[in-house]
Amino acid sequence: MAPAVWSPLCRILWLTCVLPLAPARVAAGLYELNLTMDGPATTGAEVTISATLVAKDNGSLALPPDAHLYRFHWIHTPLVLTGKMEQNLSSTIRVVGNVPGDFPVSVWLTAADCWMCQPVARSFVVLPITESLVGNLVITQNTSLPWPSSYLTKTVLKVAFLLHDPSNFFKTASFLYRWDFGDGTLMVTEDPVVYYNYSIIGTFTVKLKVVAEWEQTKPGATNGGIVQKTGDFSTSLELQETLRGIQVWGPSLIQTFQKMTVTLNFLGSPPLTLCWRLKPECLPLEEGECHPVSVASTAYNLTHTFHDPGDYCFSIRAENVISKTHQYHKIQVWPSTIQPAVFAFPCATLITVMLAFIMYMTLRNAAHQKDMVEVADFDFSPMSDKNPESPSGVRCCCQMCCGPFLLDTPSEYLEIVRENHGLLPPLYKSIKTYTV
Known part of the structure; x- marks a missing residue:
C-alpha cells in the first residue's frame, strides 16, 4: 500500500520541479501588464477591470504574434465575477463587491499550455468598495484664476455634483441634494447643479449631502423594498477680489528734513505684493526696479524724509494673485526755514557764554x-x-x-x-x- 501512495506523490513533486523550467514562448521580464478600472464603486455596483500586455521599452519590442498561445489568470476573491472577455493580448473582467473594503485584484499572463510556467508578465491593483455614494464636487467660474481653488467674489459660481456610476447602477434612483455654502446659506434641490454668488472675500467650505433612493424588486416578488444610499462631500474655495485701485492719503507739499507719512489703502484682497519708488516723473515701475514688500492687510504706511528740495512722484505698484495696478502721488519739497535757526541758536548761545566769561575774567x-x-x-x-x-x-x-x-x-x-x-x-x- 505504501508504494502505491508514494508513486503518485513522487510524480507530482517531479512535475512541480520540472514545469517551471519549461521554456516560455517569450522571454519573461520584457513585458508588463497595464491595469485600468472604473472604480471606486459603491456596494452592489459593477466594476470593470482590464489588463493589456505591453512592452517595457515603450513599444519598440514586438509583441507575441499569436495571442491564442497565452492565457490570463485572475485572482479577485472575495469579489464576485460577473463577466470575462479576452482578445488581442488583453483581458477584461467585471466584478461586484457586496461588502465595503479595499480588495486587491491580481493578474498574470502565461503560455496557454503551461500555466505553471514562469509568467510572461504580472500586475495587481486595489479596488475600493464603499457603502456610500461615489462622486465629486466641481466648482467652475467664467473667470479663470492662476491660483488653485481661487475664485472671484460677486461673480456667479457653478457648483455641480458628478456621480460616479459607470455601470448605471443608479439609473432608476431619485436624488435629493442638501447644500451648505459655508457662509450661513443652506439650500435643498433635486438638481445636482446650483449657482451661487459670494459677496465677501475669505475661505469657505462647500458641503453637500446626497441622498439616492430607488425601489429594488426581488426576483419572483411582486413588491420590492426601498433602497437608500447617501454620500457626504465637501470642497474648499478661496474667494478674492481683483485689485481695483490704490487710495493714497498724504501731503502734497512738505519741507526738507521733515518726516512724511503716506497711507495706502488697497481696493482688493490680500495678500499683496507692494513695490514703490521715488521718481522725478510719474512713470510706471519696471520689473526689478524696486524691492517688493509683502503686505498682509489692505492698508500700508510709507515713511520718507526728503533731504533735497524739488518735485517728486511716488510710483506705486501692487498686485495680488488675481491682478495688479499702478498709482502715483506727486509731492513738492520746499527748503526748510527752521533748519538755519536750529543751527544758529546754539552758536549764538555759545558766543554769548564766551563773551560773558571774557568780561567776567x-x-x-x-x-x-x-x-x-x-x-x-x-x-x-x-x-x-x-x-x-x-x-x-x-x-x-x-x-x-x-x-x-x-x-x-x-x-x-x-x-x-x-x-x-x-x-x-x-x-x-x-x-x-x-x-x-
Missing part, C-alpha cells in the same frame, strides 16, 4: 589790580594823609564808581586804570632831609 583782574594799587597808596604814600582831596584820589573814586557805566569796553577801563595808578612804589625809599 577782565573785571575780576581789573578789580584785583585796583585793590593792590589802593593798598600801596595808603601804606607808602606820604601825601595821602595830608592831601586826601588830591585830584588823583577823586579821579580814582570816579573811575571806581562811574567807570563801568561810562566806559564802552573792559579793555578801555583797564587802560585807564593803568594810566592813573601807574606802577607800585618800590619797597624802599630815599630818606628825606629837612633843613631848619
